[in-house]
Amino acid sequence: MKGNGLEVVAAIDVGSNTLRMIIAQITPNGEYFILEELEKLTNIGKDTFSTGRVSVVSIHDTCDILKNYVQLMKEYRVRTYCAVSTSGIREAENRDYVLEQIRLFTGLNVRVINNAEERFFMYKALQENLPNPTQLYKDGAVILNIGSGGVEVTVYNEGNLKFTEYIKVGSLRLHEILSEIASTTLDFPAVMEEFVDSKVDFLKESFRNMDIKNFVGLGGDLMIISLICQKEKEDRKFIRKDTLKKLYLRIKNMTIDQISKEYSISKSKAVLILPSLIIFIKFLEMTKAEGVYAPLISLKHGILADIIDEKYNTKRRSTFLNDIINSVRYIAKKYGLDEKHYEYVERLSLEIFDQTNRVHRLGERERLYLQIASILHDVGKYVNLANHDKHCYNIISSEDILGFSTSEVKIVANIARYHGEELPHSSHETYESLKIEDKLTVSKLASILKIAEALDISHKKKVRDINISVSAKELIFKVKASEGMLLEEWSFNNNREFFEEVMGYKLVLKCRE
Amino acid sequence: MFDKRMIKVKEKAKELEVESKFFNRELSWLEFNDRVLEEAQDTLNPLLERLKFIAIVSSNLDEFFMVRVGSLWDQVLAGFRKEDSSGLTPKAQLNKISARAHTMVYDQYNCYNRSLIPSLKKERIVFTKGEKLTEFQQRYLENYFNKEVFPVITPMIVDKSRPFPLIFNKSLNIALLIKNKNNSEEDIFATVQVPSVIQRLVELPSEENEKIFILLEDILKMFISNIFNGHEIIAMGCYRLTRNADLSIDEEGAEDLLEAIEQSIKLRKWGAGIRLEVEKGMDKKLINILKEEMEVKDDWVFSISGPLDLTVLMKMSFMKGYKHLKHEEIPKLTHKKWIEEDDLFKVIANKDILLHHPYEPYEPVVEFVRQAAEDPDVLAIKQTLYRVSGKSPIVEALVKAAENGKQVTVLVELKARFDEENNINWAKRLEQAGCHVIYGLVGLKIHGKILLVVRREEDGIKRYVHMSTGNYNDVTAKIYTDIGLFTANPYFGADASLLFNMLSGYSQITNMYKIDIAPISLRERFLFMISREKEHARNGKKAKIIVKVNSLVDEKIIEALYEASASGVEIELIVRGICCLKPGVKDLSERIRVTSIVGRYLEHSRIYYFYNDGDEEIYLSSADWMQRNLDRRVEILFPVEDKICKDRLKDILHVQIKDTVKARVLKEDGSYSRIDKRGKEQFDSQRYFYNAAVKQYNDKKKQDIIEEFIPI
Secondary structure (H helix, E strand, O other), rough: OOOOOOOOOOOEOOOOEEEEEEEEEEOOOOOEEEEEEEEEEOOHHHHHHHHHOOOOHHHHHHHHHHHHHOOOOOOOOEEEEEEOHHHHHOOOOOOOHHHHHHHHHHOEEEEOOHHHHHHHHHHHHHHHHHHHEEEEEEEEEEEEEEOOOOEEEEEEEOOOEEEEEEEEOOHHHHHHHHHHHHHHOOOHHHHHHHHHHHHHHHHHHHHOOOOOEEEEEEOOHHHHHHHHHHOOOOOOOOOOOEHHHHHHHHHHHOOOHHHHHOOOOOOOHHHHHHHHHHHHHHHHHHOOOOOEEEOEEEEEEEHHHHHHHHOOHHHHHHHHEEEEHHHHHHHHHOOOOHHHHHHHHHHHHHHHHHHHHHHHHOOOOHHHHHHHHHOOOOOOOOOOOOOHHHHHHHHHHOOOOOOHHHHHHHHHHHHHHOOOOOOOOOHHHHOOOOOOOHHHHHHHHHHHHHHHHHHOOOOOEEEEEEEEEEOOOEEEEEEEEEOHHHHHHHHHHHHHHHHHHHOOOOOEEEEOO | HHHHHHHHHHHHHHHHHHEEEEEEEEHHHHHHHHHHHHHHHHOOOOOOHHHHHHHHHHHHHHHHHHHHHHHHHHHHOOOOOOOOOOOOHHHHHHHHHHHHHHHHHHHHHHHHHHHHHHHHHHHOOEOOOOOOOHHHHHHHHHHHHHHHHHHHHOEEEEEOOOOOOOOOOEEEEEEEEEEOOOOOOOOOEEEEEEEOOOOEEEEOOOOOEEEEEEEEHHHHHHHHHHOOOOOOEEEEEEEEEEEEOOOOOOOOOOOHHHHHHHHHHHHHHHEEEEEEEEEOOOHHHHHHHHHHHHOOOHHHHHEEEEOOOOOOHHHOOOOOOOOOOOOOOOOOOHHHHHOOOOHHHHHHHHHHEEEEEEEOOHHHHHHHHHHHHHOOOOEEEEEEEOOOOOOOOOHHHOOOOOOOOOOEEEEOOOOOOOHHHHHHHHHHHHHOOOOOOEEEEOOOOEEEEEEEEEEEOOOOOEEEEEOOOOOOOOOOHEEEEEEEEEEEEEEEHHHHHHHHHHHHOOOOOOOOOOOOEEEOOOHHHHHHHHHHHHHHOOOOOOOEEEEEEOOOOHHHHOOOOHHHHHHHEEEEEEEOOOEEEEEOOOOOOOOEOOOOOOOOOOHHHOEEOOOOOOOOOOEEOOEEOOHHHHHHEEEEEEEEOOHHHHHHHHHHHHHHHHHOOEEEEEEEOOOOOEEEOOOOOOOOOOHHHHHHHHHHHHHHHHHHHHOOOOOO
């Protein structure tokens, strides 16, 4: 067969409002060429956001469309694909049945992803589709992704990712929630504005403290808005603020029918234009940006980028690791953690991890778990010093970590929970609910974190250098310290036992001043 | 200054509103048919070709009555009195149509009787009605009648207990009046259908270099008394009824389009009577009975001085031999000789290829699908099919491709007028072979012609696209002038994929790179390009539009052209058929010239040229400038960008504009006249293209045969 080294892959987004697919051809150096881009409306989100479950009709429609997609994949002999679904299915009570029916009817395995994963995909796509993203992030940028179910806000400042928030005011959700009162007021847009205000109010403070000059918009609605603005002779990929406002004023009092006729878009898309505009303008006004970059990408581009990263280990991949860590540091900051301490523990635990590779035999992703758990290990103290390990678990597991699936977040939360005195135990529900291999990962990483924490029990950063030598039955920690390590040695010995039990090696600490 | 002009245009428009700015489309169509008749009258055309033209005039009129007149009657019956854009109510249109059609039919039979029949006689080709037969011929006919005809005829007698039988649409019948033995006051009416299962044109045994034909109805008349044995036949005569066949299916209710169309084919036999043709000299009593039974008014009774339904002459024009009475065929170049390369993919990947049919062979198109079907690297073939030939080699190739495991998607338009039965058959065949067959879209006919081949090559997936102004029909490609483009341009590839995804319901409508489609953006695109030209003219720049279409009806487009003309754009329109635009009207359309070419080949290509301030753009399309193309069909408009192809298209347009032989120019009053040849050379554009094709053939042949010397 011709075409050696060229693979055709498919990225499928089973979204709340739209089903999308990209079929692309990838070259061995990770570049791609899009062959097919498809889009079809669905009622999944409408069902879920109004009744809590996806209706039978919508499942059938979705399956029919996906079956067509599969047909097209067959045409290109696609072997690698990634199909994900977002809030529409994620929040549905009958999501497991929906996914199973899709699998039976189309053969597609659709993975439900959380907001953090979705965001991660979007960043990947953005990296390629923004003009000079590094400079943009350096100058301060907001990335606003308006989905059907919710809005993702991400803020970059001084080149680093500062924070991300997920707010449940998606355009479709806004429309569904408020549709009840739509008939009771003449000024429905004003009601929507108020509602959005109430939801984003808490962000205003953080925005004020930062100097944000750039605004990047994402989401299907923006594609349409950009198309409309293009007709006004605007650049498709950058829409000026006053153009958006003008558009808002114009369609504010138009009926859905009028909007759909005027701009020749389907009614189901027309209903989303106004809520979307309101959200964009609200956020835009919190920044100093003059307009919205519209890179016109959607989740499917991100999925595609991810497939490529996984297949070809691209440079982009390491950039994103950095972003993940940055977003975690933002969480640490939010809870007022002692930066000097956690950075030190982070360093120590990674040092131990790297030097004991032969012992634990864990991979890169697990190293990331450890790193994040190290940064966040003290987060429980934000609630209460007593019982802080439990609080630690609760806080972390309710946070979004960029690109992390829900089960991965649980692993990290468990590791962090056991950083102190507590040991994993079958009576701990949070630990017990893990799969067996995840339990082992948690225990191994927690045992490392415990040792690292022990070595800075005084928060004085005494350890200058660690050298671990591995013999048949022993791990010898040779530590150079700046001052007396008495407290640390005591703590080390207290925590040694768990490590020894999990890893099967004796630990020996040798300190030198 | 321009504002002043615009005011003038508006004033003129108001002034014209009394008689309107537009020609009526039905009357304009009748003028087109009259130009076809002119070709039958033209003694410079070979005799058998003239027969073909006169047959086309008849078949055209049949369709016109069934569909257009039928739909006008529907409007009248529904009480619809609104004037159309030409200012005529449906009733008024019907009156004018009836009058114009009567003169046309008169002219047609005049030509038949006074020119064609005598000319045929000179060639010793004779029609007989049974007179002057040798005994042998007489016996031959009698035998023929008894053996072949008699078993399949069913005479029907109409009386109190036997109602008037159903007369099939377009069937030929003989009405008879028979003496009633029991009641001398009242004669008996009888009717017999001339069987459609037997050839209507019957050749009699004759001497060599002589041909004697007799029509089936005349044989019937000769021997019909045998059937009504013992009854006296007082009068008889042929008649033919045309029924309303305006095909409008209730798609809402029709879940299955296939079924709906099968139904409507049956229904077509039953529509209300529209036109009654009767043999000239038919007994008044008979005519009255027929008129009453068929419910056809005087205006719509056509008294025919000759055989009814001249489409029978089409058969005759294909008679073996008589080469000197026919056009010479274009010599056939196989695609190998023509393109000089076996692998069409290689050729197309290398450069865009424009094909001007029928002057250039259609074979490459068929061959391309064939190669795609056999090529192991081809993954998928997708194609729209509108009208295909009986034993379409393209359909065969697609079947083969499906059998070879390719993904084959075919978008079939079942509602291609009067071809449905044929369409349904091969659509079923494709389906059985495993092709993914999609039957049309609700409310939209798929008229665009596009073919996509997806192929896996060394450097990745590559897409090959063929787009054309004509259907994928190897038979009509020999008679229709059409232009097709092969390209491997990735933008066209992406657009083609997208288009098929949209048409097959895989994806919703989105923008495309190069292609515009109706009913989404086609009209806007045209209006944009016209107004762009207008702007250039207003800014004092050169501005020119040249458009070649089959019909120009769409009012919005016409209005835009008027405005462009008023702003100074030079507009050259080559409109073969209906043209509702009034050219050369002062202050309205003085810069618009409309010509029509009707010749040996049916002009069918649609070419759109815009000067665009020197950055010339040329497009090809499956669409005419008609509402139905722009609003109710899926049509494709694509730019031709390759320099060589563009130049060729420009050349084609200019050659057609130069035509002084087959071109007619449309005048302000709606009539067409010959080109004023003073100071111009005699120039026949179709002949020019034909000669060029022959030359090309000879050149290629010379290259082939080096050793042999062949006298020319």
